[in-house]
Amino acid sequence: MTPITEVEGRRLALSNLQKVLYPATGFTKGEVLHYYATVADALLPHLRDRALSFLRYPDGPDGQVFFAKNVPPGTPEWVTTARVPRSDGPARMVVVQDLASLVWAANLVTEFHTPQWVVQEPEIADRLVLDLDPGAPATVVECCEVAVWLRERLAADGIEAYPKTSGSKGLHLLAAVRGASSERVTEYAKRLAVEAEEAMPGLVVHRMTRSLRPGKVFVDWSQNAARKTTAAPYTLRARAEPAVSAPVTWDEVARCRSADPLAFLAADIAPRLQDHGDLLAPVLDADRAGSVP
Template identity: 80%
Template sequence: MTPITEVEGRRIALSNLEKVLHPATGFTKAELLHYYATTAEAMLPHLRDRPVSFLRYPDGPDGQVFFTKNVPPGTPDWVTTAEVERVTGVARMVCVQDLPSLMWAANLVTEFHTHQWVAQAQDEADRIVLDLDPGAPATVVECCEVALWLRERLAADGIEAYAKTSGSKGLHLLAAVRGSSSERVSEYAKRLAVEAEQALPRLALHRMTRSLRPGKVFVDWSQNAARKTTAAPYTLRARAEPWVSAPVTWEEIESCRDPAQLTFGAPDLAPRLRDHGDLLAPLLDRGRAGRLP
């Protein structure tokens, strides 16, 4: 029988709790649900009001992995949804607003991916994201060098950057912005990527061309497009180990000499939150959002 739990007055069916989802460590679905429950206070503000794409891996990363953008069948009527304009027409997507919604979605076994805008203002980007993706043999260590250059470049335009691991190989830089469309933010992000390549020609790359990427850090500016989504802060990733997209300090980036220093799993996040709180909390303060030049 599928166990039923009550979360803030909402009844949620939890299934297959003993299933191993991250085989390298034996991390189970019960542990996944516990992880999301214990990080919810920090995670929810970064999800709230943002239509979510789910990358689902119900049988672990070696099984079927697929994106779900539309509201899944069987979604409870108390889960908030929003209409989203797409090239193909209007779609309806989930917004994870509260702990019951988070636990219901986590039970589907998901990575959480969000747009750089909120549902109430889909024509205005409120975040800029730069995804630093290393091509082997480059690692997150090289990403840190590029990140430090980009932090200073953004600061020169009055924009304060924050960082998190991608939960895979690289880093994400995030900043709060205001008064700009997704198209304008994308243009600005591309300009930064081009400038990074010019300033760091042996390290940074703004083009996706695979043949150019070995040993370089691809500065992916394209995720600022209105239709694109990026792995949300604190989301687990569909990997053999339960890696997490974890906020990091600039001191950690400056001192990184080995990829292991910026690799965080689900068990690492509770002590990090105790020590640091939500390192991305300033992104939620609209008064601190920068304006593009």
């Protein structure tokens, strides 16, 4: 029998709670749901008002993995949805606004991916993101070196950047911005990536060509495009272990000397939130947003 639970007055059917989704650690679907409920206070503000794309892996990362952008069949009527523009025409997408909706979405077994805009203004970016992706043998250590340079470069333009792990191999930099289209932010992010390559030609590449990436950090500027999304803070990732895209401090970035210290699993996040709070909370503060030159 499928268990029924009540979350904030909403009745939810939660399925297959004992199913092991991360075989390397035995992490179950029930533990996935518990994780998302535990970090909800930090996660929800980063999802709110954003049209979500879900990377679903209902049988774990070794099973079928697929993106879902349209509202899934069977979505409860109380889950908020929004009609948003897409390159292939307008579409209706899920907007997770509360704990009940978060638990419902987590029950589908998802990574949460967000655009750099809110549904009220889909043509205006309120986030800048730079995805630092290392090409082997480069690791997150090299990403941290590049991140420090980018932090200083952004600060020169009055933009304050905050780091998080990608939950995979690399690092993300996020910044709050205002008053610019997604196209303009994308152009600015590309300029930054080109400048980083010019400053560190042996370490950075700004082009997507995979043959250029070995041993370097690809500064992916393209995720600022209106149609693109990025793994949300605190989302679990479809990896062998329940890895998390976790906010980190700039001190941790500066001290990074091996890949391990900047890799976090689900069990690490509650203690980090207790110690640090939400390290990305400043990105939510519109008064701290910078202007894209």
